[in-house]
Structures are given as C-alpha cells and as structure tokens.
Amino acid sequence: MLILSSRTKEEGERSMIVVRQPTTKEELEEYYDLRYRVLREPWGQPRGSEKDEFEDQSIHVMAVDDSTGKVVAVGKLRKRSDEEGQISHMAVAPEYQRRGIGLMITEELTAQARKLGLKRLVVTARNNVIGFYEKAGYRITGEAYKLFGYIPLSWMELDLQEEIETSRH
Numbered sequence: 001m002l003i004l005s006s007r008t009k010e011e012g013e014r015s016m017i018v019v020r021q022p023t024t025k026e027e028l029e030e031y032y033d034l035r036y037r038v039l040r041e042p043w044g045q046p047r048g049s050e051k052d053e054f055e056d057q058s059i060h061v062m063a064v065d066d067s068t069g070k071v072v073a074v075g076k077l078r079k080r081s082d083e084e085g086q087i088s089h090m091a092v093a094p095e096y097q098r099r100g101i102g103l104m105i106t107e108e109l110t111a112q113a114r115k116l117g118l119k120r121l122v123v124t125a126r127n128n129v130i131g132f133y134e135k136a137g138y139r140i141t142g143e144a145y146k147l148f149g150y151i152p153l154s155w156m157e158l159d160l161q162e163e164i165e166t167s168r169h
C-alpha cells in the first residue's frame with residue numbers, strides 16, 4: 001500500500017491519500033462513479049460506458065482521501081498475455097489533479113504487474129495526457145484508435161525489464 005501525506009490547499013490541514021484496492025461493493029460503485037464522471041460524462045457518454053468486458057479479470061486500484069473518506073483517483077490493470085499488461089481508465093478527480101496522485105496509482109498498478117511477472121505495460125493515452133505517461137516512464141509506440149470516434153489515442157509502452165535494469169544502476 002502506498003501512502004502519501006499532503007496538505008489541503010484550503011485550510012492547510014494535514015490529510016492523507018491512501019492507495020489501495022477497493023474491498024466492498026460500495027467502494028467499487030464509488031470507483032466506477034469517479035471513472036464515469038471524469039472519463040465519460042464530460043463527453044455525453046451514457047452510464048455503463050465507463051465499464052468494459054474485462055472488469056472481472058482486472059486489478060482495480062483507487063486513492064482515498066483519508067480526511068473525507070472519498071475516492072479521489074482510480075485506475076486498472078488487465079493482463080493481456082503472460083508478458084503484457086494494459087493500464088487503463090486512469091482518472092483523478094479534477095480538484096485532486098496535478099498533486100502526484102495519478103502517479104501513485106500508476107506506481108501501484110506497476111507493482112501489481114511486477115507481481116504477476118509481466119514484462120511490459122501498455123496504455124492507449126489520450127493525446128493531451130501523453131506528458132503524464134512520459135513522466136511515468138512510458139514511450140509512444142504508435143497511433144491507436146479514436147475514442148468515441150474522434151478523440152485520438154496513442155499506444156504507449158513501459159518496459160518493466162528495462163526499468164529493473166535502470167534502477168539497478
């Protein structure tokens with residue numbers, strides 16, 4: 001479990017962001033709700049469109065603000081083969097963005113991928129968040145499809161073996 005201490009901007013009070021897997025039905029509902037509100041609602045997509053056919057086979061991770069108990073960020077990992085995993089549906093609540101919480105989610109998903117013995121992770125990134133995945137160590141490998149038919153996505157990849165080599169030096 002990853003724990004980050006931070007300060008709330010409004011009152012300067014100490015709050016804690018805890019990254020972990022959802023454990024109850026209610027938490028999972030809140031998890032999907034945040035995913036819907038950040039990744040689907042602004043584009044007029046219907047409820048239900050935030051889920052895909054792989055939810056049951058995926059590892060889900062969320063960040064909770066300890067001071068409110070609310071889910072503030074989510075992301076998931078799906079094993080695509082013995083070597084490859086895909087990270088997707090990364091979403092941070094607007095008021096919590098750019099505070100390092102998205103990176104905490106990717107780090108936890110990467111740790112889970114390592115536990116599974118995966119060699120690489122891929123993601124289809126909306127082009128406006130390519131910079132985020134680059135910060136997480138991913139590189140662009142090609143164009144993907146267009147989300148909702150018009151939002152361009154790029155394939156990006158993180159070589160987990162290379163990362164291990166690099167961190168040894």
Ligand SMILES: CC(C)(COP(=O)(O)OP(=O)(O)OC[C@H]1O[C@@H](n2cnc3c(N)ncnc32)[C@H](O)[C@@H]1OP(=O)(O)O)[C@@H](O)C(=O)NCCC(=O)NCCS
Pocket residue numbers: 038039089090091092093096097098099100101102103104124125126128129130131132133135
């Ligand atoms: C993209 C998203 C998941 C990033 O999470 P976040 O918590 O805001 O990002 P972090 O604070 O962990 O950022 C980590 C680094 O990436 C950078 N970064 C974050 N978002 C970025 C963006 N959109 N473009 C370029 N760089 C970005 C940050 O500046 C930071 O770099 P720094 O350490 O040098 O300051 C989040 O902003 C989000 O949910 N956006 C809307 C939904 C979305 O588009 N999701 C992705 C679908 S593919």
